[in-house]
Amino acid sequence: MKWPIVEESTILSVRKTKIEYLNRTTELMIDLNKCTSCYQCVKACPKDALVKPEIPKGKKVPRKERVPIFPEPLKCVFCGVCLTLCPFDAIFMKLDGDVLNRDNLPLRVGNKIPEIEKVKMKKVILKDEKSDFHNEFWDHIMERIQVK
Ligand code: SF4
Ligand code: SF4
16 A cells, blocks of 8 residues: 655745655646735635635735645645636646646647636536537546535
8 A cells, every 4th residue: 555645845936745646746836926826726626625824814914915825735636727727827737747737738638628617616617518528537527526
């Protein structure tokens, strides 16, 4: 039995979390220079794998003073929703050392990635859901992140 190895670090301006399990390595990185702490990814993540720092109740913290998000590696299913949605291109992921971005996400089909119509709290609704769009990777991910 091999347990996942989790590494968390902040190197220069990147907050990084890395998980190794069997022969797979996944990494999620937040570019602290780009992240504006808008917390949209926190609302969108279907697995609660991104957390924002606690702000005392009633206290307003201006966005430029906010602390960036923290990824929780053991909760992340590597769906790519946060990366797709981040308005500031501040999230990066690697799968087995290969950088994934909007142009080469595994859920991409040809030149197309599923279009996200809207994100309700923790639920992602795809624009293509009712069309004949089909992608096994995405189907699998959607099964894993299904909100009950
Ligand atoms: S959506 Fe992007 S900019 Fe906003 S908190 Fe998340 S990583 Fe930072
Ligand atoms: S890849 Fe998916 S599960 Fe992981 S942090 Fe991003 S939205 Fe959450």
